[in-house]
Amino acid sequence: MTRVKRKVKEVNYVESSASDDDLSSDNERPSPFRPRKRPAALSERPMKEIKKTSTDRVLSDAEASEGTSTTDEQRKESLQLAKNSCDSSAALEVYKAPTAEELVQTRSLIQQEEAQLDKLKIRHSDLLVQLQIIEQQQTLLSKSIEWRRSSISPFHSLPHDILAMIFQSSEDVSPWVWMSMNRMTRAVAMQTRSLWSKILITTDPSLSWSWSRNRWSFGRERCNTVLRLQRALARSAGGKVDIKLFIPYRNGTWLNTKDKAIVNDLITTLETAQFRISCLDLYDNQSSIIESLSLSKFTFSALEYVSLTTKMVSVFQRIQETATALRSLQLGIIPGEKLVWKMRTDNIITIMNLRTSPGNWGETIGPGIYEVISLAKNLSYLILHDTIILETVSKSTLVLPSLEHLVIDNCTLRIRLELPRLETLELSRSRVGVSGQDLVMPCLKELKLQRASEIVKGIKAPKLESLDMQTDVNSFIQLVECSIKKGYMAPRVLTLCVDNSRVDEDDFLTALDSIHSLRDLAFHGTGLRKKFFDWFAGASLASKSKSPRRTPICTQLQRFRLDGTYAGNKNTGKAMSKWLHQAVKVRQNAQYPLDEILFKESLDHEWERLS
Numbered sequence: 001m002t003r004v005k006r007k008v009k010e011v012n013y014v015e016s017s018a019s020d021d022d023l024s025s026d027n028e029r030p031s032p033f034r035p036r037k038r039p040a041a042l043s044e045r046p047m048k049e050i051k052k053t054s055t056d057r058v059l060s061d062a063e064a065s066e067g068t069s070t071t072d073e074q075r076k077e078s079l080q081l082a083k084n085s086c087d088s089s090a091a092l093e094v095y096k097a098p099t100a101e102e103l104v105q106t107r108s109l110i111q112q113e114e115a116q117l118d119k120l121k122i123r124h125s126d127l128l129v130q131l132q133i134i135e136q137q138q139t140l141l142s143k144s145i146e147w148r149r150s151s152i153s154p155f156h157s158l159p160h161d162i163l164a165m166i167f168q169s170s171e172d173v174s175p176w177v178w179m180s181m182n183r184m185t186r187a188v189a190m191q192t193r194s195l196w197s198k199i200l201i202t203t204d205p206s207l208s209w210s211w212s213r214n215r216w217s218f219g220r221e222r223c224n225t226v227l228r229l230q231r232a233l234a235r236s237a238g239g240k241v242d243i244k245l246f247i248p249y250r251n252g253t254w255l256n257t258k259d260k261a262i263v264n265d266l267i268t269t270l271e272t273a274q275f276r277i278s279c280l281d282l283y284d285n286q287s288s289i290i291e292s293l294s295l296s297k298f299t300f301s302a303l304e305y306v307s308l309t310t311k312m313v314s315v316f317q318r319i320q321e322t323a324t325a326l327r328s329l330q331l332g333i334i335p336g337e338k339l340v341w342k343m344r345t346d347n348i349i350t351i352m353n354l355r356t357s358p359g360n361w362g363e364t365i366g367p368g369i370y371e372v373i374s375l376a377k378n379l380s381y382l383i384l385h386d387t388i389i390l391e392t393v394s395k396s397t398l399v400l401p402s403l404e405h406l407v408i409d410n411c412t413l414r415i416r417l418e419l420p421r422l423e424t425l426e427l428s429r430s431r432v433g434v435s436g437q438d439l440v441m442p443c444l445k446e447l448k449l450q451r452a453s454e455i456v457k458g459i460k461a462p463k464l465e466s467l468d469m470q471t472d473v474n475s476f477i478q479l480v481e482c483s484i485k486k487g488y489m490a491p492r493v494l495t496l497c498v499d500n501s502r503v504d505e506d507d508f509l510t511a512l513d514s515i516h517s518l519r520d521l522a523f524h525g526t527g528l529r530k531k532f533f534d535w536f537a538g539a540s541l542a543s544k545s546k547s548p549r550r551t552p553i554c555t556q557l558q559r560f561r562l563d564g565t566y567a568g569n570k571n572t573g574k575a576m577s578k579w580l581h582q583a584v585k586v587r588q589n590a591q592y593p594l595d596e597i598l599f600k601e602s603l604d605h606e607w608e609r610l611s
Contacts, residue, residue, distance in 0.1 A: 043143060101410040116221045156184060164192040171198075172219040180291075182445050183327050193239035199223055201247040201266050203259045220244060224262070229269050240302060249286040251578035260292075268291050272297040278307040280412040283332060287311035301325070310334050327351065338428075339368030343375040350378055350402075355385040389393065389415055408432060419444075426450075438488070447491075449479075458482040459489060467491040472499045480511040490517035497525045509535050513553040521554060524563035530579055537583035538590055552592050560599045586609050 047312035055321050056419055074420040098106070098492050121305055150156070167178050175195035189195055200220035220242075223229040233241070239535050247263055248255040270277075271294070279302060282290055287309055300306075303323040308315060310333035319326070320342045328351040343349075354369060370389055373382065374568035388411065389398075397416040406419065408427045417433065428450040433439045447455060448468040460483070469491070476498060494515065498508070509532065512521075534540050538552035559608055562580060564573035587593065597610040 018500035043048070053330060069455070107207075139451045150182060160188050160191075163188045167192055167454070168194050169554050170219075174221070175218060190235060193235070193237045196221060196235040197239055198234050198242045198244075198524075199229070199569065200244050200246065200262070201229070202248075203256075203262055204246060204248050207359055223266065226265050226269050229266055233269075233273050236276075241273060241276050242279035243277055244279075244281040245285055245290075247285050247289055249289055252286055252288055254289065255523045263293065267295065271298065277303055279305045280314065282305040282312060283309065283330065290315060298322075304328065304332070310339060329353070333353070333369070339369075339372065341372045343372060345375070347376065348378055349376045351381040352379055353383040353385075354387060355383075356387050372400065376400075378402050381405045383409075384411050384413075385409045387413070389413050424448075447489075449475075457485065461489045462491040462492050466493040466495075468495040470497040473504055477504070477507055477511045480514060484515055491515070492517055493520040494518055494521075495522045495524065497523070505529065506532055509553060514555065515554075518554055518557060521557055521560040522561040522563070524561075527568040528562070528576055529580075530575075533583040537586040538592070539586050541579060541586065542584045552587055552590065557594060559596045560594055563600045564605045565600060570602065577601050581610065 007498040052201075059473045083485055088470070095484075132406045155467055163185065165262045167173075167175070175189045175192070178189040178195070199222040200222050201224075202222065221228070221232045223232055247259065264310055277298070277300060280300070282295075289312055290312045298318065300319055300323045302325060303319065304325055305328040306319055306323065306326065307330035308319075311334050312314060324344070325348070327348055329349055331341075333354060334354045354372070369387055373379070379400055382400070382403055382405070384407070386409070397418060398413075399418040400422075403416075403419055403422055405424045406422055408430045411425075411430045411432075413430070413432045416437065417439065419441050421443050423443055425441065426445040426448045427442060438458040438460050442460075442462065444464055444465045446468075447461065447464055449460070450470045459479070465579050469479070476496070484491075496547065513535075530541065535553045538550050563575055566571065567576070568584060577599060580597075584597055599608045600606070601608075
């Protein structure tokens with residue numbers, strides 16, 4: 001009997017915990033340590049009575065409807081129905097539907113809260129409007145302050161002609177940049193003729209023209225429409241204009257068919273200012289396209305600078321006929337084209353740049369180039385690229401009495417040169433002069449030799465001050481033996497970029513020490529070994545054995561520079577830095593100090609002063 005009661009209590013405990021889970025409003029699980037209390041509706045009636053009454057009611061209904069006795073299965077179903085009806089009745093008693101009064105009260109509260117929300121929205125919008133007004137006022141006040149501050153700045157006190165000179169000094173800056181600063185600079189820029197004189201005529205559709213630079217390119221006003229060209233010509237106000245044409249092409253013809261009509265209209269508009277053209281650049285264009293334009297009808301009476309090729313025949317001839325004020329000529333020589341330049345005897349050309357395009361050519365253009373150069377008696381600056389002039393010309397001596405600057409790149413000039421006033425000479429991968437004869441330049445001050453594998457027997461330049469060589473050790477030794485030791489030149493400044501300095505190192509150092517006039521020595525792109533620093537210091541550096549001290553090389557030296565950029569790997573720069581620091585100390589202790597010593601280990605480092 002005691003065991004039965006204990007089982008009934010455990011069953012009641014399980015049922016009460018399950019019903020509590022179903023009826024709890026917070027869906028919280030009951031504590032495992034103590035059972036939750038049953039609802040009042042279930043605690044008043046014992047569970048046995050509820051099961052009994054519900055079972056009797058179900059059995060009586062079933063017997064009345066079927067008129068038969070109940071089986072064991074029907075009894076189990078009746079017990080399950082009784083349990084479910086008990087749970088549903090308890091739930092209905094806990095969760096009651098709101099009454100009519102509660103519904104009315106809830107609807108009233110909803111209306112009140114909606115009204116409050118509408119008021120807050122209206123207030124929020126009003127505050128946003130006020131905030132926008134305040135921000136606008138702040139912007140206006142800040143602009144006003146900037147304007148007033150700029151109005152009292154010393155910049156506004158500058159005269160307009162001084163501002164115009166400042167604007168003109170920046171050649172690569174478009175006038176649109178100056179116009180965007182303030183009203184004063186806008187007015188000055190619009191009234192300065194020279195700012196609008198550089199014009200680029202093009203139909204280039206490439207993406208390199210960004211939206212911010214659609215009006216200009218490298219200081220030039222970009223004109224791809226007639227309206228823009230007319231505006232630029234009008235703002236130049238009758239002054240000289242600098243014209244550059246760049247017309248895209250493909251396979252030797254127009255890139256687009258519509259470009260031809262556009263360019264023809266632009267050239268027709270430019271014809272109204274033909275007497276104002278001082279500079280004309282046609283070099284980077286297809287010759288057949290230039291020939292199809294009406295430039296051959298222009299009169300270039302004010303032309304001072306021109307850049308074109310010999311295949312632009314009609315324009316080439318027209319410039320020879322009408323360009324009486326021409327001072328600078330850049331000419332691209334096409335192989336196979338006969339160079340015929342009708343040079344006036346009274347020409348005033350001072351600058352000439354002749355470039356021969358690569359191709360199968362030999363001595364055919366040599367006489368033409370020789371005649372063009374020799375007739376320019378006022379020539380002061382000459383640049384030659386890829387040119388061959390041999391001794392087969394009628395006059396093997398080229399006399400240029402006014403030439404001061406000469407640049408020769410990848411050329412062979414097997415003729416005698418007389419350059420009495422030449423001051424600067426640059427030779428790069430070239431052969432100059434007649435074999436067995438010295439090159440005499442009595443006024444030469446600066447000489448730059450780059451890969452000059454074959455030079456004449458000697459260079460006589462008694463006034464030479466600076467020598468810059470980028471060559472191999474043997475060429476340097478040859479120049480010292482043939483020119484410096486004989487007294488033909490005595491440079492005070494020497495800049496070297498020597499290849500294979502490890503070959504014949506003793507001869508190289510001996511030749512370097514023989515330049516007694518040297519005061520400034522610089523190395524760049526050259527990897528120097530420890531032996532150089534031993535000779536430079538006059539002692540064996542970092543040696544345990546005491547070697548006899550000797551006199552350092554270049555004892556008269558005042559300034560020394562060493563640039564380790566492109567001299568080798570990182571270890572090369574570190575090693576040279578180590579040896580140079582030691583050599584400087586030893587040289588100073590030996591009473592051979594230098595006024596200035598500079599060292600740069602690599603491209604990422606700055607110049608370091610060691611003295």
